Amino acid sequence: MKKSNSETNLGRTGFASRLDLKQAEREDQLARILETIKSSDIQVVRVGFVDAHGTVRVRPIEASHFAQAARNGVPFTTALLAMDSGNFIFKPVFSGDGGFGRREMGGAGDVLGVPDLSTFSVLPWADRTGWVLADLYLSSGEPCPYDPRGLMKKACAELAKRGMSYLGGIEVECHVFKIRDARLGLEHCDQPAATPTVDTFAHAYQHMSELVYDAQNPIIEPLRGMLTKMRMPLRTVESELGPGQIEITLDPVSNVAAADAMSLLRTSIKQLARRMGMVATFMAKPGLPNVFSSGWHLHQSLSDQSGTRNLFASDDAVLSKVGLQFVGGILDNVGATTAFSNPTINGYKRLNANPLTPKRAVWSHDNRAAMCRVIGGPGERSTHVENRSGEPSANPYLYMASQIFAGLSGIDRGIDPGPPLDDPYAQTNMPALPTSLLDAITALEKSTVLRDAMGAEFVEYYIAMKRHEIGRFMSAVTDWEHREYFENF
Known part of the structure; x- marks a missing residue:
């Protein structure tokens, strides 16, 4: 099927084209994925990133829009990066810098998840559903310093x-x-x-x-x-x-x-x-x-x-x-x-x-x-x-x-x-x-x-998140405490 002019332009001007990625290789990968989407009648693709807790956070994208998502990225609110393990917010996300010290992350705005097309899979237990992992980027094109997958890439580099x-x-x-x-x-x-x-x-x-x-x-x-x-x-x-x-x-x-x-x-x-x-x-x-x-x-x-x-x-x-x-x-x-x-x-x-x-x-x-x-x-x-x-x-x-x-x-x-x-x-x-x-x-x-x-920025972020969890744990009244002190003191 012939590509529309708008789709062709996305390949040249999409957000992903601004990144230090192998664009020709990505387009070949995308073409193969689009063929799989068509042949397997995939309806939805879960685009996800893994947060600091190891939880996969996803946005389900209509399969008909996946090519655009692959080229332009998928927005994820920065509030997801400001949650501890119980999903309690530990940063002032609505402030000018969101508590991250970066204007690009203020106001609970978005970071962009750019799918790593090599991770695409079809989920056998979910009806006509694809799955792909993304790397997080700031709107400037800089890798998000709070992306664990990015840190693993840095280690391998x-x-x-x-x-x-x-x-x-x-x-x-x-x-x-x-x-x-x-x-x-x-x-x-x-x-x-x-x-x-x-x-x-x-x-x-x-x-x-x-x-x-x-x-x-x-x-x-x-x-x-x-x-x-x-x-x-x-x-x-x-x-x-x-x-x-x-x-x-x-x-x-x-x-x-x-x-x-x-x-x-x-x-x-x-x-x-x-x-x-x-x-x-x-x-x-x-x-x-x-x-x-x-x-x-x-x-x-x-x-x-x-x-x-x-x-x-x-x-x-x-x-x-x-x-x-x-x-x-x-x-x-x-x-x-x-x-x-x-x-x-x-x-x-x-x-x-x-x-x-x-x-x-x-x-x-x-x-x-x-x-x-x-x-x-x-x-x-x-x-x-x-x-x-x-x-x-x-x-x-x-x-x-x-x-x-x-x-x-x-x-x-x-x-x-x-x-x-x-x-x-x-x-x-x-x-x-x-x-x-x-x-x-x-x-x-x-x-x-x-x-x-x-990176000091990530380490300080991680420490703050864990200290918030520890603080919640220390402030909670446990069953042990209740039994130990309720009647006897």
């Missing part, structure tokens, strides 16, 4: 300057429960809303039992089928230790696409579960009886730009010099990076209470008690480092970017983490992980490494 590439593998746990009562009455629709009452599929605490796995198949098989249809790099979907708990692992993916995969994985599982009358939660330690805590183990390594040579592999050592220094940087910056690997108050209930989680900033060779566990060894091309400290609800872009920046600081400064430890739990003289979100945020506030790498 720093690696590229050194001839390196990032490889991230996902191993994440979550819970999926049957909903007994969704609690959707208006009396339950406060902020945050009341949570559903739930049941599980089977009793648990029989780890890797085939009977437990088979009992969970009513949710595992649909999830596996859906993720396969979306061409996710799926490796396993299996039952985990606790009731209703499952684990998903993905093959390693390069650079920003690794974080994209986690974003799509998490939102997809939650959406499909809801459509089946279930609820999926990536909360680290749900407040439910007999429920085990969940973690996110991030597997990571560096390769050359071609992706053919693993820079962590060594012919005669457990880990190469580059790998050792990368681990040294992660351990040296553990206080600040934990603000991103464990960004919720709840995450520290897992780290502190679960006897199987790492407690100190140590590394080891194939020992799960260590924060950084090296998998592989001399002569093994797949050698990589597993960070076992993260929680499942962490923002993948910020988690991975903070690891890259910390690791690069170790390489640049030649940090030697020392020999691997055989008994990580016994090393009480080693630095402890933060015991609360407040401790982690305080460490981030003092970090020159992450402040310089991620």
Whole structure:
């Protein structure tokens, strides 16, 4: 079909054409997407970005307008960037600069989400619906400094300057429960809303039992089928230790696409579960009886730009010099990076209470008690480092970017983490992980490494957002307080 003059002009003069993007490549990608939209009778495309909490915020665009949206961007109010985890506003969004210190972000105006066309997917569970991730830009064309995906791109660009590439593998746990009562009455629709009452599929605490796995198949098989249809790099979907708990692992993916995969994985599982009358939660330690805590183990390594040579592999050592220094940087910056690997108050209930989680900033060779566990060894091309400290609800872009920046600081400064430890739990003289979100945020506030790498503007923004959440938590009267003091004092 012949393009109209207006559509042709959009390709030349649209907002995206002002950006430092490969325009010819984008037009080829757009042409293929438009053909998919036509052949699959796509009616709506969800254009989304991932906020600092890891939540995908979307605007559904009529498919007939997607070409225009791809070229001109999609507006998102800056108020979305001024909300804490409960969607409470923590900045004066209607002021001249919106509380961001930038006139372009004042008055709760808009930033523009420019779709990254390489992320386009068709959602198999939603009727004739497409999905695509966007990068945020200010109206001037400058990348929005509060866009987590932009920070991950920045981290990967720093690696590229050194001839390196990032490889991230996902191993994440979550819970999926049957909903007994969704609690959707208006009396339950406060902020945050009341949570559903739930049941599980089977009793648990029989780890890797085939009977437990088979009992969970009513949710595992649909999830596996859906993720396969979306061409996710799926490796396993299996039952985990606790009731209703499952684990998903993905093959390693390069650079920003690794974080994209986690974003799509998490939102997809939650959406499909809801459509089946279930609820999926990536909360680290749900407040439910007999429920085990969940973690996110991030597997990571560096390769050359071609992706053919693993820079962590060594012919005669457990880990190469580059790998050792990368681990040294992660351990040296553990206080600040934990603000991103464990960004919720709840995450520290897992780290502190679960006897199987790492407690100190140590590394080891194939020992799960260590924060950084090296998998592989001399002569093994797949050698990589597993960070076992993260929680499942962490923002993948910020988690991975903070690891890259910390690791690069170790390489640049030649940090030697020392020999691997055989008994990580016994090393009480080693630095402890933060015991609360407040401790982690305080460490981030003092970090020159992450402040310089991620930008002081973003770090101050993130600290303010988390301090607002912590303030709300500290001001709330808990059930423990009420029982402890109401009658006795």
